[in-house]
Amino acid sequence: MWELRAYIKPYWKFVLLGPLFMLGEVFFDLLQPRLAAHIVNFGVVERDFSVIEKTGILMAVVALLSLITGVGCNLFASRASQNFGADIREALFKKVQTFSFDNVDQLKSGSLITRMTSDVVQVQNLLQIALQGLVRAPSLLIGSVVMALLMNMRLGLILLGTLVALSLVLVVLIRFSSKLFAAVQTRLDAVNTRIQENVAGIRVIKAFVRSGYETKRFEAVNRDYTDISIQAARFIALNAPIVTFIMNGCLVAILLYGGQDLVTQGSVQVGELVAFINYVIQVLSSLLMVSGLLMNVSQANVSAKRIHEVLETKSKIEDAPSSKVEHEKATAMLPVQQVKLSGVAFSYNGSAAAGDLVLQDINLEARRGETIAIIGATGSGKSSLVQLIPRLYDVTSGSIQIDGRDIRDLPLTKLRRSIGMMLQESFLFTGTIGDNIAFGKPDASQADIEAAARIAQAHDFIEKLPDGYETQLGQKGVNISGGQKQRLSIARALLIKPPILIMDDSASALDLGTERKLREALTAIMKDTVTFIIAQRITSVAGAHRIVVLDAGRIAGSGTHEELLAACEVYQDIYRSQFGKEEVMAHAQKQQPISFS
C-alpha cells in the first residue's frame, strides 16, 4: 500500500481529519462505561438522585458528540478513499494507453483488466477501512486499557497481560492463514481457467467427445480448490473461539479477583467493576474486528503491488523527443512520399542474437502509389515486419524512414494516424456499425462512412441488416461473421484516408469473389498511398508493383510476379503449391498467360 502513497497525498487533509474524528468518537465511546460506573457508585450505592440525573444528561450529550464525530470521520474517509480510487483508476488507464504491444503482451490483457477493476476496488476499500476501522479498533483497544489502568492499576494489568498473550496468538494465526490464502487463490485460478476453457473451447470438446474427460479434469481442480478452501476456512474458524475465550477468561479473572479481593480491600467499587466488564467487552469486539481487517489488509496489499507494477512499467515505445517535433502538429497526417526500411533487424525480446531475431537484413523502399506485397511461410516474419512501420514494436537495429526522417523522430500519434492498418484479428468495439467504422475519425460524415464501407465491400451486407449502420454490435461483435468483421475493420482503416495503408492478411476470411471486388475497389485508393499487403494467395499479390518474399526472417527475393517466377526459388515453390506443376509448365510454355499491365 505504501507504494501508492503519492495518490493519497492530494487528499491528505481528509486522511488526517478522518482518523482525528475517529479518535474523538472512540474517546466519547470510552467515556460511557465510566459514566455508567459513576451512576452506579454515586447514584445507586451512595443514593444520590441528582447524580443519576446529571450523569444521564452528560451521557446523552456524549452520545451525540460520538455521533457527530463518527459521521464526520466517515465523510472524510469516504472522500479520501473514493477520490483515491478514482485517481488511481485514471492513472492506470492513462498509463496503459501509453503501453506498447510488448508491454501488453507481457502483462496479459486479462490481468490488466483485473488490475484496473477489482484491484482498484480492493485498495480503495482498504483506505476506507484503514481510516475508519483500523483507527477505531486499536485506539479503542489502547483507550480501554488506559481507562482500565487509570481506574485500577491491578485490574488494568490483568487486561494488559491478556492482550499481550492474545496478540501473540493472533500473529501466529495470521501468518499461517496468509499462506493458506495464497494457495486458495492459485487453486481458484485453476478452477476459473478450466471454466473459461470449457466455455470457449466447447466445439473442440464436443467434436472430440471429451466431455467425460473435461468433467473429470474439472472435478479434480474443483476438489482441490474445495479442499484447500475448507482447510483455510477451518483454520480461520479457530480465530474467533480462541480470541473470545481468552478475553472471556480475562473477564472471569477480573470478576473473581476484583470482585472478591479488591472489593473486600476496598480498593475497587462495584461501579468500577461494572465499567471494567464493559471495557473488556469493548476490547474483545475491537479485537475480533482487527483480526478480520488484517485479512483485508494483506489482500489489498497484494492488489496494491499489482497496481504499482503497472504504474511502474515503462512503455517500450517512447514518443519522439519533444525537441525534434516542437513545431509539428500531432494531429495532421504526414505527407508521405516514400517509406524506406534500411538494414532492419528485429527480435521480440530486443536481443540481437541470431536465434532470437525474427527479421534480419531487411532493405525495402516504397513510394507513393506503389503497392508492396509480402508473402512467405507461416512464421517467416511477415506480420512482425509491417508492425514495425507504425512503431507497434521498435526495430532492434537498422532504421525505418518516412521521407528521409527516422520514424522514431516523428510524433508517435502523427505517425500512427498517418497509417491505416488492418490487423490480422479484427476487433470491433461495442457500439453501432457506423461508430466502429468512424473509430479513427469520429467526425466523419455518413456519406464518408458509407463510401469507406462500399470500398470494403461491407455496404451491401450492412444495408441488409434491419438497423443498417445503426446496428448495435455486442461484445466482440458476436452477432456478425468473421468475414463481415474483417470488412468492417477494412472500412475503418480506409475511412481515415491514410497516406500509408497496411493490410495484414486482412481479407483471409473473404470468399474469392468478394476479395476480388475488394481488390478492384482498392485500386483507385492505392494510387495515392504507399500500400503494404500481406497475403497467402499468389492471386492476391501478383498484381503488386513489388513482391517481397520472406523466408525465415530474411528477404528471399523481391520483384514483380514475373521476375520472381523466373528467378526466386521460394516464390516458385509457393506458386507451385497453389497452381500445381502442370500449370507452371503451361504458363512457362505460353510465356505470359496473364497480362500484367
Place this chain on the structure above:
Amino acid sequence: MPRNSNPSRSANGSPASGNQAPAPAANFDQMGFRQGHGPLLGGPGKVRSKNTAGTLRRIGSYLALQRQSLITVVLSTVITSGLALLGPYMIGKMVDNYVVPRHYDGFMRMGMLLLGVYLLGAIFTWIQQYSASSLSQNTVRDMRRDIMKHYQRLPVPFFDQKTHGELMSRATNDIANVSNTLNQTVVQLISGVLMLVGSIVMMFVLSGWMTLITILTVPLIAFITKRITKYTRHYFSQQQRHLGEVNSFVQEMISGLKVVKVFGREATSTEQFRDINEKLRAVSIKAQSLSGSMGPMMNTMRNITFVIIAVCGGLFAYHDLITIGVIVSFLNYSTQFSQPINQLANQYNLFQSAVAGAERVFEVLELEPEMYDDREEWLNRSLPIRGEVVFDRVTFGYKPDVPVLKQLSLEASPGQMIALVGPTGAGKTTVINLLTRFYEIGSGQIRIDGRDIQQFSKQELRQQIGLVLQDAYVFSGTIRENIRYGRLDATDQEVEAAARHANADTFIRRLPKGYDTDLSADGSNLSQGQKQLLTIARAVLANPAILILDEATSSVDTRTELHIQEAMKSLMKGRTSFVIAHRLSTIREADSILVVNGGEIIEQGSHEELLQLNGFYAGLVHNQWAAQEQTG
C-alpha cells in the same frame, strides 16, 4: 462494497458469541469481477429473485446432501446462542449475590462455572464454524460441478447465443455469491434471530419494566436502518451502474488496445474514460458517505440504549426495584440485541442477491441438455465405418423461417475428398454443423454408411469425425497435451508422428522447450498459422474415419499446406474428408468440388470438369486472375 465499507462496528460486542469471525469466503469473492458485470448481471442487493421459494427449495436439496454438516451447524448455533445469553446473566448474578453483599461462599465455584460456559461457547463456536465451512464449500463444489457437467451437455446453439463472459460468471461469481451467503448469512440469520429473541426473554426474566423501556429503542433502530438502507440502496445501485460502465469500458479498451494504438486514439479514449470515471467518483462519494454513516448511527443507537439502561437502571436501583447485577446484565444484553437488528438488515440484502445468483445457476441447470446416449453397447461398439456420407434433401435454418440449406443433397464415397466452395453465407459451415449434429436438421436425412445419423449416439458419431475449425482453439497446457487431446492414450511417439503429418513438427522443435512449450490460455505465443497446424495434428492423432477441415489452413502458407495435403493423402486413404476453403490451392486437388450458393449445390465435379463447365466455379477461378490484370 457496501458491506465492507464500515466494518468498524461489525464485530459483535458480546463476550461469548463468536459468530462474527471474519468469514474467509468473503476474501475469495472477486468483488471487482462481479461489479464489472454490474449492468449486465445486476449488483448484489439490486437484483431480486423471481421465484425465491423454488430457488430456496433447490438450494435446500443441495444442502440436504451435506445433512450432517447442516445439522451440526444449526445445533451448534442454537447452543452458542444459548451460552452467549447465559454469560451476562451469570455475571449479573455474581455481582448481586456475591460482590454487592460481600458474601463469597461459592463465588469461586460460580466463577469457574462461568468460565466453563465460556469454554463450551468457544468449543461450539469452533464446531459451528468448522462445519459451516464444509457445508458451504462442499455445497458450492457440487453446484459448480453440476453446472460444468451441464455445460458439457448443452447443445452448441446455446453457446452460440451467449457471450463467454455471461456463461463464465454463472459458474464463478454467482456461485461465489451463494458460497459467501451459506458461509456467513445462514449462521448469522439463525443466531441473529435467536440472540434477539433470547436477549429479550432473558431481560424479561430479569426485569419486565426495564425490558419494556429498553426495547423502546428497537422501533427507532429499525426505522433508522430502513431509512438509511433505502437511500443507500438508491446510491449503491447508481454506483454499481457507473462502476459497471467503467469496468466494461476498461475491459473493451484493453481488449482492443491494439486497435486504439493503431489508430492513435489514446487521447480520445482517455478522455472518454475520464468522463465516466468522474461520474463514478461523484456518485460513489455520495454512496460511501451515506452507507458509511450507518456505522456511527448504529453506534449511537447502542450508546442511547446504554444511556437509557444506565439512567433508568440507576433510577430503578435507586428505588430498589432492581439490583445492580441486573444493570450489569442489561448493559451486556443491550449490545447483543441492537447488533442483530443491524445485521439482519444487511444480511437480508446479501441473502437476496445470493438467491438471485443461485437462481441464475439453476436456470442453466434447467435447460434441456443435448441427447447423449450413454448406453454401454453403443459406447463399446467399435464402429469400423467406411465413411460413406449422404445428405438426402436436407433442409435447415437457424431460424425456422429462414432456411439456410434448401433440399440439399450430396454424396461422398469412402476415401473421397470433397471440397465445399461458395460465397460467405452460402451454407458451407452449416453442412458441417449438421453432419456433426451440433445442430439438428429440419427435414431430410443424413446417412453415414447407409445409416441415419440420428441412429448414432452423438458421442459415437463425433468419435468418427475429426473436426478442424478455422478458429484454432488451443487449451492452456503444453503443446504435447494439446495434440494429445485428439487421443488421450496416444504415446509421445504417436503425438510427434501426428505433428509431423501436420507439418508442425519443425516449428515445434525450433521452440526452446519443444513439445513441452507451455501455451498460455490464448496461445498468444504462437502465430495463428502455427495454432492451426497444432489443431490439425490434434485431428490427425484422433485418426477419424471422416475428416472435416473448415477453413483450417486459412492462415497457413500455401507451401506448408501443400505438405500437409500430401501427408494427409496417405493418411486419409480409405477415409472421407470434407474441406471448406476459399483458396483454390486448397480445393483443386479434391475428388469432387461442390459449389454451394444460396443453400443449394449448384455445381459439382472435379476442378477440370468444373472449369470446362464454365459456370460459377470457373467464374471464381477466372475472377481471381481478372482482378490481377486490372491491379497489375
